[in-house]
Amino acid sequence: MRERMEAHDIEGAKRAWIEARIGWERSEVFTSGFVPELDRQIDAWPNAAHGFHGIEAKLFGTSRTDAREETDALIAHLTDLQAQIHDMPLEPQRLLNGIARLTFEIGGNKADGGESRLSGTSLNDMQSNADGIELAYRIIFSEAVEAGAPQLAETAQSVIRRLQAAVQVSALRYLDSEKLRADSEELVAILRTAAPAIGLEGPTLEDAAPQ
DSSP states (O other), X not given: OHHHXXXXXXXXXXHHHHHHHHHHHHHHHHHHHHOHHHHHHHHOSSOOSXXXXXXXXXXXXXXXXXXXXXXXXXXXXXXXXXXXXXXXXXXXXXXXXXXXXXXXXXXXTTTTTOSOTTTTOHHHHHHHHHHHHHHHIIIIIHHHHHHHOHHHHHHHHHHHHHHHHHTOSSSXXXXXXXXXXXXXXXXXXXXXXXXXXXXXXXXXXXXXXXX
């Protein structure tokens, strides 16, 4: 993205921004629970002064490529994140909190109009979020929930599949925000109920709220 900006290739820079967002949105299930301060610096929203959205405002809002300062800051924060990951203990409680927080966001403020409106990728953001939730739950928690709270295991997976299906629409205007909100609240409630059975504390809605 920085290279395309330096070449004044606005369309190339936009494509690079969109590609970078996919990986970031999938990782938010982790970043919001483990590195909330970096998460805010990288992806502050609705603040469009810095991070991904500061760059988005210039690239997509005004078709400008003079976002070198914002891009360098974003790269520095992402590099810091990569360095921290290597030495960071992956505590299950914090990952569960991250899943709940992101689930709550999808059904709440993201469903109310989307996060990346200038770029038109809000729906892609939500799809990547849902994929990240599914991956983290399946790899980290599904077997433990199956063993400790089998009556909730299939329900949790079913609700996650519904979340993924709900955001697979052709345009944001076709999103059933009320159904998505209900599904997200149901999944948070399931996680709260199942948590003690797998030796964790249940995330509350306050814990899940965006910071």
